[in-house]
Amino acid sequence: MGGDGNRAYGHKSFSRSRSHFRDRITADGRGGRPVAAGRYRLVVSRACPWASRAVISRRLLGLEDALSMAVADPVQDDRSWRFTLDPGGRDPVLGIRYLSEAYDRRETGYPGGVSVPAVVDVASGELVTNDYQQLTLDLATEWTALHREGAPDLYPAARRDEIDTVMAEVYEDVNNGVYRAGFATGQKEYEKACAGVFRRLETIAGRLAGQRYLVGDTLTEADIRLFTTLVRFDPVYHGHFKCNRWKLAEEPVLWAYARDLFQTPGFGDTVDFDHIKRHYYQVHTGINPTGIVPLGPDLASWLSPHHREELGGRPFGDGTPPGPVPEGERVAPAGRPV
Template sequence: MSEDNSGSGYVTSGEFQRDTAYIPDRITADGSGGWPVEAGRYRLVVARACPWANRAVIVRRLLGLEDAISMGLCGPTHDERSWTFDLDPGGRDPVLGHERLQQAFLARFPDYDRGITVPAMVDVPTKQVVTNDFLQMTLDLSTEWTGFHRDGAPDLYPEKLRDEMDEVMQRVYTEVNNGVYRCGFAGSQRAYDEAYERLWTALDWLEERLAGQRYLMGESITEADVRLFTTLARFDPVYHGHFKANRQKLTELPALWGYARDLFQTPGFGDTIDFPQIKEHYYVVHADINPTQVIPVGPDTANWLTPHGREELGGRPFGDGTPPGPPPEDERVPADHGPGGLGHR
């Protein structure tokens, strides 16, 4: 199978297994692991198409870390080697000078032979990758980079909720975030049937949980919501058809659809979503699933901006904090790539 590279994987006995051997280094406030928190030192390399990278983009926005951590954008498609900086003039990242993200990995590990994945934190002075551990990376943005959070930044990983949050996020990750991939890359009918059942059991659990509360952990947005949102945003455009996760569309699940729109219309969420890039990535890169590489025109995404009614559940989206301001000019999704946007890149 062709690797998605937003988290590489392989198929064994017909079942998709995600390769989770990421570079475990962390950037910490005390610098104990050799990578100290330092404004301007690191570059977050992402692709708007990738759900795992999308999380880091959202968390960076919500916390106001744009000035402390620069961001490099790869294009929506890649070959078997790695993501590329084909959106930049001359096809090179303007800060790192790399044409491929692979160069940052090889600069540090000349024999690196695992997936070249986004998001990745790169050390600007040495142009070497620091970590691609997306699960830990966003938690560290919340807990280690506090000295650079904006005024009014929300607490996305509240200490009092962490035990329950960790359980919820683990279930969301294994059953939903990764569950859609298990459906899409299943190599046998049995593996697909089992993956499908697991995915919809979890989505039914979430539908019930969100029927009576505005966010996954209650009244305010946390990292748990960020992690679920990036899968929901891709569900109808990609996972429902391309990955055969087709019992229902997201738009047919009242609580989850209302919740997804609520988040989409919240600053920091919907303004990071590029629907044409998302579709181009999955339908072009996964040539074993979609050999023609034809990108579907639909679905119409204008419905993401319709009223959701979730305010009736109460709550304060940012807790004691405030919404982030608009994204920097050079990080804005093109207007025609958002809800109701026309055409492909």
């Protein structure tokens, strides 16, 4: 359970702050942060939708050997993300107990929050970036020399304007909208945010009724960013954040689309519903003071047929699916009791 900081959730309006540490890791090293295998460590929580984008991108692109990954405990305390899942409560590569230690090495007394995803320089132990918006775009475009053979182009140059437009709409009304609804402190504030979530979801459903993916006929960054909210919708956003006009499983197009992605290598095999549910229901004690984690929903339906392949499309374009999940990074399959 969290402490006083976690009890603040639900007692103040939601505002997502801009990433404070925005160094970019680039192919040519401009700015002093060159792409290099083994130099950096990606710190994530499988509970966090923003971090889950990076987990999916890393796997689809085959960067597991080049960019190691630390997984934080889904239940934070007031020092935020901690490595209590690891032996001795320390990340085995960085040697730290809390992600905040990497933040402190970068900037002593940093007044902002400690967020994931975060990339840490292994040698110095300093935070490099917590820019969740730019990080995955750079993994797709700057880390290409280290991509696996057959890696998909998740941010194709010819489609970037359209991808950026779709992602901006999804970000404002869906990715962020569920949080504005869930952390609302007044009825009108909640109703405005909740209405915006479902209005955008209905628009997206109309778009996806006739095409398999959001932009073009292949998977792109836009699909990753929508998926990480959709996969959390019924387990947490519907009840915990009161986004309950309907369940994802009650909207035929979006439910089939979400299952299609979930069953695509690189998506569902990165999802840990246990981490997701425990984080939201046990950390947000201002919203759920008892810390009780609900038993449902039934997760087995994520593996049911979706028939989206009838719309055509080539998930990986001219590429291939990623290989098996590396040992040590596997999560429980959907349908296992949590």
